[in-house]
Amino acid sequence: MRKMKNETLTKGLELLFLLSRYQTPLMVSEMAQILKVPASTLYRIVRTLNNYGLVERIDSAGRYKLGYRNLVLARGVEEQDLLIKFALPEMKTLADIAEETVLLTTVMHDKSICIERVESNTPIKLTSEKGRIMPLYAGASGKILLAFLPAKERHRLIYLTPLKPLTPKTITEPKKLEENLENIRKNGYAYSNSEMNVGVVAVAAPIFDDRKKIIGGLTIAGPEQRMGEKRLPLLITMVKNSADRISSLIISNLKV
Incomplete structure (x- = not known):
């Protein structure tokens, strides 16, 4: 068969x-x-x-x-190629300035996958492999993607995906997760502290295409001791500005 x-x-x-x-x-x-x-x-x-x-x-x-459905497939390939092409230089700059690891993630089969990463040069840092698959409901890198998915798809993933605790801080209640995602959409960024890995703090911002569809998430992640409350506002501004620049580059090239 x-x-x-x-x-x-x-x-x-x-x-x-x-x-x-x-x-x-x-x-x-x-x-x-x-x-x-x-x-x-x-x-x-x-x-x-x-x-x-x-x-x-x-x-x-x-x-x-x-x-014409083939154009949808072709566009998907083009978007992912453009995503990595324009994100990588920005990621290198961001990792250098922030002195933390920077990740680029996208959605694949109801999960988050790391498609590019630039690691920090500091001795103590977050390490993540390209191709690593992670849940969408835990950690800033996944939640930034989940928050901006279409409402119907988002609702399905929240209520049909088993929200297994990865750490004591993982959000496992659908209603609470929904509220958290609403705040992410409102603020334009995601924040997590020890939700997926104990001691790891992350901030993430969305990357959009010309149809306002989320195609990726840009994340700064590092150890809790370096990413405390004093640094967070600056890191949030940095990741949002970088994600906006990547979105602008992708949009301008998709319209050519």
Whole structure:
């Protein structure tokens, strides 16, 4: 069964690549002949791809072209490339000035994933690996993403995700988490102290695209003893300003 599913997926991808190479739309029979697949099999694949908007029937003759949904996928890749491209120089500057570790996170499968990081040069520092997956409900780096997700998606994640305590300070009550996220949206930044790792303080700000959709979170994180109340206002201003600059660069390039 798994082999059959893999073969179907492979043929579906080959079909999309085929349509991307041809300048004119193709009939199912033509695609079946080129791909050496039974027409009946290809009809099923085309029907599924059509349902998802990845291919589009253009006339009564049954000719198909690539669907506009592919632009959504392409835009997602472009946004992530631009996110890292424009965030990294800003992250290096921020880490140098703040003398703390700076993280870049985004949403992946209802989780937060670190897609870039610049570590502090200080002996005692927060270390985090690229590719590290973290919950959205705990810590500033995750909550900044969760706070700015669409309301319906946010509500689903708050009330359907098990809010397991990672430390004694992790918020595990949905209502309390909702209130915390509302404050994050209101203030434009997230703050956490020992929510995910004991002794780690973090402040984070959102990065948006040209449609005001959150595409990333910028976080300064470090040991509690260095990120006390006296430094926090400055660090919050710094991370918000850096995130705003990254957003502006991404927006200006997406509009080109």
